[in-house]
Amino acid sequence: MSVFSMKNIDQDNNKDADKPLVMLVDDEIENINVLRQLLESHFQIITGLNGAEALKLIDNMVDPKQIQLIISDQRMPKVTGVEFLEQIVDKMPDTIRIILTGYSDTQVIIDAINKAKLYKFMTKPFDPVELSLTVQRGVEAFQMRRELIEYSTNLEKIVVERTQELNEKNEKLSEAIDALEKQSLTDQLTGIHNRHFLSKFMPQDVAKLDRELEQSPAEFEQIGLMMVDIDFFKQVNDNYGHDAGDKILIKFAHILVQTCRESDWVIRWGGEEFVIIARGLPKEGIENLAERICANVAESEFEMGLEKTLSITCSIGIASFPFIRKNHQLLTWQQTLNIADTALYMAKNNGRNTWVNLSEKNIKQPESFYRNIITDVKLSFECGDINIHHASSITHVEL
């Protein structure tokens, strides 16, 4: 005869399969039979005739954690009830453990309550009703604990999933914001920076320059501002249509970007007007850059479709910021750009396809200087406020 019985966990016995699994361990078969009779209508029963056998049975189970409750006799040969239960604490921490013991062993049991994680101990002879109720409550405690663990595991899983979802959404949002920001700073047609870009980043550059000026007023580099305008662009649009005009703008922007250094900013200011911000170049460097731009544009062929090409030119006005070196906060960068625009106007008046650079010479009345140069550049020049530098293509400057 087998020392333990598996008959009650027969897979075909569907009636029993739903019942909680309880293990009975006792070295006296009569005791096991009494307990079995008491419990088998509500529980699936497995049995062991001593601690060692019960351990072996547990070791052979696929999932011993499905044993919801164990009732073990204390006094058994080889392995006592407490020793047996102690050995399975780690393997089946949630299983409810009950010890049946005689009076003489109760102190041993009390000492072992924590170590063997006992749910309860009952002394023999036990009251059948009390034992049934104790087993019932023990199984309920086991099941409630299981549900709580399952609930908290699910909760953790949900939190992890939601956190991941949230992170993904945040990432997408931040990508969308980046894309939007880039879009808002980019000219749609040409793909270069737009006016908004300059308004956003120029103040940072100016602030940096202000700091440099405070640290070493003697040696600092002005920021070159160029206003670039395509000559007779209106005629292109009138004669060839706006699609052709757009093609020219795209190629023109490309030439500007190719001609400038990577650190320069090339901005579509609006229509056929472009602004270039060039840092770290001396006056001659900025003028050389303007010269190269004029040359590269004039030498390029602009395709108009249907194998037609067009030659275009551009004019450039230059002013450097701060315009007044000794009074660097008097004129804003926007006002300095307006002076570059005045220089552009002069380039247009002097044959186009050329550049003009306006710089300070000896400004007597700084406070009224800006108003004067914007309204009458000729007067500013004649009173010695400004220098006019220009391309060699201009032999005599018309003011």
Ligand SMILES: [Mg+2]
């Ligand atoms: Mg015994």
